[in-house]
Amino acid sequence: MPWTNNDYPSSMKNLDKKVRSKAIEVANELVEEGYEEDGAIPIAIDRAKEWSNDNKSSNSTSSNDTNNNSNSSSSKKEDQHLLPDGDNWIIKKENSEQASYTFDTKKEALNKAKNIASNQLVNLVIHREDGTIEDIITP
Structure with a gap:
């Protein structure tokens, strides 16, 4: 059952409105990807808080950006790739x-891949038909 801004888990009730909205979006995406609802909720809340903190710090000094980059590399989140596959296009997690x-x-x-990468707070690597990298979208 998809959650909405009017119907969401009680564990999200004390979140800031924007953070709650992002948590709902992430939770729905995780459930769609196969996560159990009980497992998706805490992950979504954590990712929404991380998203909020990243947005707040995006206007910070470059020393803070360096710290943020080192923190994110230690968690080793895997990027999403948009790749050609014969006549089709696939979305595949790095190393999958x-x-x-x-x-x-x-x-x-591309529409789906942007949504996934945004929810997971990972890079989206977009490839051309020949397999070379066309663009990289960062969260």
Whole structure:
């Protein structure tokens, strides 16, 4: 059951409105990806708080940016890749053998991949038809 800004888990009730909205978005995405609701909720709350902190610190000095980068590298989150696969386009987590999603068009795949990468707070690596890297979108 997808959560909304009017119907969400009680553990999200004390979150700031923007953080709660992001947590709801992330939780729904995690459930769609196969997580159990009970497992998705705390992950979503943590990611939403992290997202909020990253947005607050994005206007900070470069020394804070260095600290943020070192913290994120220690958690080793795996980037998402948008790749060609024959006549299709796939979304695949870095170091994964299997695609998470398959789409007929790059446009459809890109919309989904942006959403996933944003929710997971990871980079999205977009590849061209020949497999070379076209762009990297950072959270």
